[in-house]
Amino acid sequence: MFFYGCRHCYALEADINAWADEHADLISFRRLPAIVAPSWITLAKGFFIAEQLGELDRLHPALYEAIHKQGEQFNNDYMLMKFFIDHGVKRQAFIEANNSKALAEKLDHARIMTVKYGLRGVPAIIVNGKFKTAPFYTHSRQEMLLVLNQLIEQERSSAFNHR
Numbered sequence: 287m288f289f290y291g292c293r294h295c296y297a298l299e300a301d302i303n304a305w306a307d308e309h310a311d312l313i314s315f316r317r318l319p320a321i322v323a324p325s326w327i328t329l330a331k332g333f334f335i336a337e338q339l340g341e342l343d344r345l346h347p348a349l350y351e352a353i354h355k356q357g358e359q360f361n362n363d364y365m366l367m368k369f370f371i372d373h374g375v376k377r378q379a380f381i382e383a384n385n386s387k388a389l390a391e392k393l394d395h396a397r398i399m400t401v402k403y404g405l406r407g408v409p410a411i412i413v414n415g416k417f418k419t420a421p422f423y424t425h426s427r428q429e430m431l432l433v434l435n436q437l438i439e440q441e442r443s444s445a446f447n448h449r
Contacts, residue, residue: 331366334389413434
């Protein structure tokens with residue numbers, strides 16, 4: 287779980303992408319924007335709209351770059367829409383996705399998961415709905431990735447032993 291405005295999430299992005307690629311045969315890695323505060327909703331919308339429009343692979347890194355390299359801020363839907371239009375998305379497509387029932391449902395799910403996992407900050411990695419880890423628990427991104435490996439192996443062993 288992440289927030290585009292979080293510098294720690296941004297710093298983790300390359301490491302977590304490499305880790306997920308390395309373990310692709312063992313895991314199903316999915317991102318979910320956390321919604322810790324109302325101010326996080328606009329950027330969560332950005333993730334889900336990009337996903338809904340089939341543009342996530344292209345716009346996910348672009349959103350991070352816009353915030354952390356260009357210093358852009360996305361405080362409302364208009365600013366988010368401008369970003370999408372500037373990146374080649376049709377205005378009407380953005381508006382339809384932004385007003386969709388699917389977006390509302392995904393935002394509700396993100397809020398529920400943020401509360402379910404007791405998140406007060408990000409990044410946080412949830413393993414199989416059971417375990418939560420984060421760089422602030424392990425003192426570094428590298429240590430967190432080692433913990434993830436251990437948790438995955440623990441889950442694999444547990445699943446294997448229950449057959």
